[in-house]
Amino acid sequence: MTTLATVITGASSGIGEALAHLFAPEHQTLVLVARRKERLEALAKELNAKHGIKVHVIAQDLQEAGAAASLMSAIAALGLSVDTLVNNAGFGESTPFAKADAAKTSGMMQLNMVALTELTHQALPTMIERGHGRIMNIASVVAFQPCPYFAVYAATKAYVLSLTEALAEEVKGRGILVTAVCPGSTNTGFHEVANTKGSLLDKIAESPEMVAEEAYKALNNSKVVIVTGLMNKPVPTINRLIPRRAMTWAVAKMLGH
Ligand SMILES: NC(=O)c1ccc[n+]([C@@H]2O[C@H](COP(=O)([O-])OP(=O)(O)OC[C@H]3O[C@@H](n4cnc5c(N)ncnc54)[C@H](OP(=O)(O)O)[C@@H]3O)[C@@H](O)[C@H]2O)c1
Structure with missing residues (x-):
């Protein structure tokens, strides 16, 4: 017999870990995915003890080509x-584009866009057949404008936002909820990895728990796009009102190296 499951990628820290705490009380089997197995196992143990649910851990590097297919087979x-x-x-990585490491840049595109797309593509047909399902894609506020010195990262998140909005329209009325989450700067391991630790972005960061709560509510209330955090709410409107070149210039001033 097939059991229904909630699959969360990147659950070993930050927003993903906070989301796991919110999905756990739904009492559906959880599958936690990331590379750091020990962290996933500790979280699985905690959620199992608290909520009495079955929690599976799959250690998988989603940057590898074919990772989505392997993960779906394991599930x-x-x-x-x-x-x-x-x-x-x-x-993400904050760097002048010309100085970015080629392998890291490809890995970022593979993880942020390809793995997300392939997982969604593989999961969706069964959801449509069942007439039930939920897809939450984590984008970012940087999805709304070009971001010099965060160029590739922002472009990957613009892709996630666009894909998710399109998908939400395609499956409308079929019992499937699809949400793009656009957090602003959040206090997680992200800044260490992105080379933005100690920057203005890091200083204005919000808590991952707050981001997760808004994201979780938005998904269950059928919101297609949610920008989390009061300070970030005006970002889409500002981007519609101010010419794109002016916004790009302003972001370059803010993020300039
Ligand atoms: N923090 C922010 O300011 C911010 C703002 C907007 C959007 N976001 C987005 O929010 C999402 C979560 O990030 P976060 O802020 O929570 O940062 P985080 O604490 O660094 O979490 C990132 C998660 O992704 C996993 N991950 C990274 N590379 C992976 C790989 N190759 N294969 C599988 N899993 C991988 C990490 O686990 P392992 O290292 O164990 O693999 C970790 O669980 C990301 O999509 C990020 O772009 C973050």
Whole structure:
């Protein structure tokens, strides 16, 4: 018999970990995915003890080509079918584009866009057949404008936002909730990895728990796009009112190296 599951990528820290705490009380089987297995196992133990739910851990590097297919096979081998997919794993890098490491840049595109797309593509047909499912894709406020010195990262998140909005329209009325989450700067491991630790972005960061709560509510209230944090709410409107070149210049001034 197939059991329905909630799959959360990037659950070993930050926003993904906070989301796992919110999905756990739903009492659906959880699948936690990331590379750091020990962290996932500790979280699985905690959630199992608190909520009495079955929590599976899959250590998987989603930057590798074919990772999404391997992950879906591993999930199927556990006798599980994806009912809720949270595409949260991702990272950024703040750097002048010309100086960016080529392998790191490709890995970022593979993780932030390709793995997210492939997982969604593989999970969606069964959700449509079942007439039920939820997909949460973590984008970012940087999805709304070009971001010099964060160029590739912002472009990957613009992709996530666009894909998610399009998908939400395609599945409208079929019982599937699709939400793009656009957090502003959040106090997680992200800044260490992105080379923005100690920067203005890091200083104005909000808590991952707050981001997760807004994201979780938005998904269940059928919101297609949610910008989390009061300070960030005006970002889409500002980007509609101010010419794109002026916004790009302003962001370059803010993020300039
Ligand atoms: N923090 C912010 O300011 C901010 C703002 C807007 C959007 N976001 C987005 O929010 C999402 C979560 O990030 P976070 O802020 O919570 O940062 P985080 O604490 O660094 O979490 C990132 C998660 O992604 C996982 N991950 C990274 N590379 C992976 C890989 N190759 N394969 C599988 N999993 C991988 C990490 O786990 P392992 O290292 O164990 O693999 C970790 O669980 C990301 O998509 C990020 O772009 C963050």
